[in-house]
Amino acid sequence: xxxxxxxxxxxxxxxxxxxxxxxxxxxxxxxxxxxxxxxxxxxxxxxxxxxxxxxxxxx
Amino acid sequence: xxxxxxxxxxxxxxxxxxxxxxxxxxxxxxxxxxxxxxxxxxxxxxxxxxxxxxxxxxxxxxxxxxxxxxxxxxxxxxxxxxxxxxxxxxxxxxxxxxxxxxxxxxxxxxxxxxxxxxxxxxxxxxxxxxxxxxxxxxxxxxxxxxxxxxxxxxxxxxxxxxxxxxxxxxxxxxxxxxxxxxxxxxxxxxxxxxxxxxxxxxxxxxxxxxxxxxxxxxxxxxxxxxxxxxxxxxxxxxxxxxxxxxxxxxxxxxxxxxxxxxxxxxxxxxxxxxxxxxxxxxxxxxxxxxxxxxxxxxxxxxxxxxxxxxxxxxxxxxxxxxxxxxxxxxxxxxxxxxxxxxxxxxxxxxxxxxxxxxxxxxxxxxxxxxxxxxxxxxxxxxxxxxxxxxxxxxxxxxxxxxxxxxxxxxxxxxxxxxxxxxxxxxxxxxxxxxxxxxxxxxxxxxxxxxxxxxxxxxxxxxxxxxxxxxxxxxxxxxxxxxxxxxxxxxxxxxxxxxxxxxxxxxxxxxxxxxxxxxxxxxxxxxxxxxxxxxxxxxxxxxxxxxxxxxxxxxxxxxxxxxxxxxxxxxxxxxxxxxxxxxxxxxxxxxxxxxxxxxxxxxxxxxxxxxxxxxxxxxxxxxxxxxxxxxxxxxxxxxxxxxxxxxxxxxxxxxxxxxxxxxxxxxxxxxxxxxxxxxxxxxxxxxxxxxxxxxxxxxxxxxxxxxxxxxxxxxxxxxxxxxxxxxxxxxxxxxxxxxxxxxxxxxxxxxxxxxxxxxxxxxxxxxxxxxxxxxxxxxxx
Numbered sequence: 001x002x003x004x005x006x007x008x009x010x011x012x013x014x015x016x017x018x019x020x021x022x023x024x025x026x027x028x029x030x031x032x033x034x035x036x037x038x039x040x041x042x043x044x045x046x047x048x049x050x051x052x053x054x055x056x057x058x059x
Numbered sequence: 060x061x062x063x064x065x066x067x068x069x070x071x072x073x074x075x076x077x078x079x080x081x082x083x084x085x086x087x088x089x090x091x092x093x094x095x096x097x098x099x100x101x102x103x104x105x106x107x108x109x110x111x112x113x114x115x116x117x118x119x120x121x122x123x124x125x126x127x128x129x130x131x132x133x134x135x136x137x138x139x140x141x142x143x144x145x146x147x148x149x150x151x152x153x154x155x156x157x158x159x160x161x162x163x164x165x166x167x168x169x170x171x172x173x174x175x176x177x178x179x180x181x182x183x184x185x186x187x188x189x190x191x192x193x194x195x196x197x198x199x200x201x202x203x204x205x206x207x208x209x210x211x212x213x214x215x216x217x218x219x220x221x222x223x224x225x226x227x228x229x230x231x232x233x234x235x236x237x238x239x240x241x242x243x244x245x246x247x248x249x250x251x252x253x254x255x256x257x258x259x260x261x262x263x264x265x266x267x268x269x270x271x272x273x274x275x276x277x278x279x280x281x282x283x284x285x286x287x288x289x290x291x292x293x294x295x296x297x298x299x300x301x302x303x304x305x306x307x308x309x310x311x312x313x314x315x316x317x318x319x320x321x322x323x324x325x326x327x328x329x330x331x332x333x334x335x336x337x338x339x340x341x342x343x344x345x346x347x348x349x350x351x352x353x354x355x356x357x358x359x360x361x362x363x364x365x366x367x368x369x370x371x372x373x374x375x376x377x378x379x380x381x382x383x384x385x386x387x388x389x390x391x392x393x394x395x396x397x398x399x400x401x402x403x404x405x406x407x408x409x410x411x412x413x414x415x416x417x418x419x420x421x422x423x424x425x426x427x428x429x430x431x432x433x434x435x436x437x438x439x440x441x442x443x444x445x446x447x448x449x450x451x452x453x454x455x456x457x458x459x460x461x462x463x464x465x466x467x468x469x470x471x472x473x474x475x476x477x478x479x480x481x482x483x484x485x486x487x488x489x490x491x492x493x494x495x496x497x498x499x500x501x502x503x504x505x506x507x508x509x510x511x512x513x514x515x516x517x518x519x520x521x522x523x524x525x526x527x528x529x530x531x532x533x534x535x536x537x538x539x540x541x542x543x544x545x546x547x548x549x550x551x552x553x554x555x556x557x558x559x560x561x562x563x564x565x566x567x568x569x570x571x572x573x574x575x576x577x578x579x580x581x582x583x584x585x586x587x588x589x590x591x592x593x594x595x596x597x598x599x600x601x602x603x604x605x606x607x608x609x610x611x612x613x614x615x616x617x618x619x620x621x622x623x624x625x626x627x628x629x630x631x632x633x634x635x636x637x638x639x640x641x642x643x644x645x646x647x648x649x650x651x652x653x654x655x656x657x658x659x660x661x662x663x664x665x666x667x668x669x670x671x672x673x674x675x676x677x678x679x680x681x682x683x684x685x686x687x688x689x690x691x692x693x694x695x696x697x698x699x700x701x702x703x704x705x706x707x708x709x710x711x712x713x714x715x716x717x718x719x720x721x722x723x724x725x726x727x728x729x730x731x732x733x734x735x736x737x738x739x740x741x742x743x744x745x746x747x748x749x750x751x752x753x754x755x756x757x758x759x760x761x762x763x764x765x766x767x768x769x770x771x772x773x774x775x776x777x778x779x780x781x782x783x784x785x786x787x788x789x790x791x792x793x794x795x796x797x798x799x800x801x802x803x804x805x806x807x808x809x810x811x812x813x814x815x816x817x818x819x820x821x822x823x824x825x826x827x828x829x830x831x832x833x834x835x836x837x838x839x
Contacts, residue, residue, distance in 0.1 A: 004262070011249070012269075019242045026234045032227055034347075035185035039161045040168075043109065 064107070065091035065210070094210035098166075101173060109162040129203035131382040132215060141215045142199065148178055150192045151199050155211040158187040166209055174205050188216065233284075237339045240281040243273040244332035251329035267319045267326065274328035278312050282335050300526050303486045304338065311518045327518060330816045337820060341530040345550060348537045367401045368393040383451070390448045394439045402448045403455040406431050409444035413437045414601075424601065460712060460736055481788065485525060492799055493517050499803065512802055519798040519815055528787035528823040535827055536780040539838055544764035545773055552759050555742045556777035561722040562674050562770070563737075565729035566685035566695055569747050569767070571661040573730065575605040578662065582655035587647055588614040590640055594631045597623055602659050603631065606642070667699045670767035675700075677774055682707060682722075684715055686733060716740045728770055730754055745770060772837065779834045787823050794819035
């Protein structure tokens, strides 16, 4: 049972790491919008729009 | 059934691109057609490719915009209030009307490519809010113009950073509470199970210490909302479910420490942490689902977002574009055809016709001339008029309606919900039982056992199942309903709907399509469509618009008109190719000879009759409620099978509301702004697909699929949901009586308590997930 001396701190440490990661990501606002990203990832990044034809004056 | 190329609405009267005839792409309205052409022109055709492969998020057609220049947005005063700067960049949030699917997301986020000066554009599809960042070369007026060109009506959102930031902060902290509770509950299990399995001596001490370590943040930080609510309830002298929960938590913690201290192996920390975690998470999801709906607050400013032409110098006939917020009493404004009036006032120049359907539900336009009063929210149909402003903002008639809607919401939310009502009796019973158990054991002579058992009883009868079952059942029903296209903003809707007796249905736009259509067109002449199109396209009367729509795809040549005249209240006339034509009284006349006849009607939705029958069959009395005249309303009622004594006609928005108030347990289905008050006043308000934004906000439920059939679904769903809730309550009361009996017989021990608590929650969970037979049929 001496293995417990290693296992216990290890379990606590791992749990702590994941909890810290969760707290960090929640504070960073990773969970603020839970709806849009699942749609956004479906869109390709490649720009099918031909930029030269649509340059418009911003003014 | 043909669907619109752009918005996927069912096309009733097709619009077609002239030059695109070979491909025959149908559109439901001019707005969709314009947006299609715009997208094509700027090379964003892939919108349709994306849309084809994406599930429709919520169906809503693009919004027609008045071609406003949005100049007021660049006004420095406006910018300080509506935007905020981050370094070199300016950020503004726009609420976009008309967001409906993945393709919209793609389009909105393509803005930096389309428009110079835009750094980034991010859309929150759930809130329909786009956050746009521009640099010094960009202008927000251009951004707004581009949005409206793409078919979304933009409303700049006030940079209410405070309230928004506060909301985000609250949301994040509730997530953190759940996270901490979940992590602790998970970890604590390892040690608790070891303890139950018989860990002893040194390990027992270490493990007990660890469970306390994990339980502390859960019982303090994560459970804080329960203590807060309980405290508030006590201060307000009411009872809430949070009181027994807090009681159980505090007593459980106390007993846990006591057990560890005196060396009893079992402590309650594992059950308590799991309980806190489950409760927090079920509340979080319930709140999330309800937030999906549009809020009723901040209503008024939505209707102040189009710019107005204000006279800067009336003698020189000079006008500047300003935001309606800056209008004052006595200002002179110019109202262009098709514009919506932004303030109440008096006409001082010009004659025109106003469409007040938005306010009153009257479908016929009203003529106005110098000296007449005009109201904010009505649309100018005919020609420009000059108006002297008498009332602005919240003082206008529209402002008052909006205020009523907001009030309706606030008084409605005070209804005591089911959970609180039950917990009232529950708390009292449990406390009484605990006291009597204590006295019972005390009389037998053992103070220590009496004390321990009374406390154990309090923990075991802890309302876990009770507190869990109701939010869980509601959450499941609400989320399933939203998959069926029914967005329910408030869980009390289900409870109220299950007691429903009367259903009120607005006529225009709900039972009918809400759009005039030409029916039974008969003619022997082949070129009659050319004539109709030419003559009627000069008029902006609703009948004329219907005729234009009808004749446009059918006409072959353009013809020249002379001596055109629109006779108000009669029709139009003009000379074409030497003949004199008149269009009036449902006919086309060539030199006073009738050459074509037609009927103009707002046609009834195909599914209305069946839905009305289904509602009647489920024991409800169905009423029709309309601002239209008796004849039209009664004919419609007759066609859909509503009894004549249940027709209510000629009603103003305020009268509708008082009519519904006469009938208790009523549900109102409507769409227009004129329904907004009654939607917020009725026990349950349902806004149908295509309803005005104000109605969507005023109603507690809105439908994203067409027709009345979803209303039938809500009625069934609510009855079934209440059945499941009753079953769950029975189950948890069963468990509780069992444990109370065990406690009185002296059978209860901490270990039994630790088994009963999660078991009762699990039973409730399974019962909720299984639902009822009718529910399972609905989900299919």
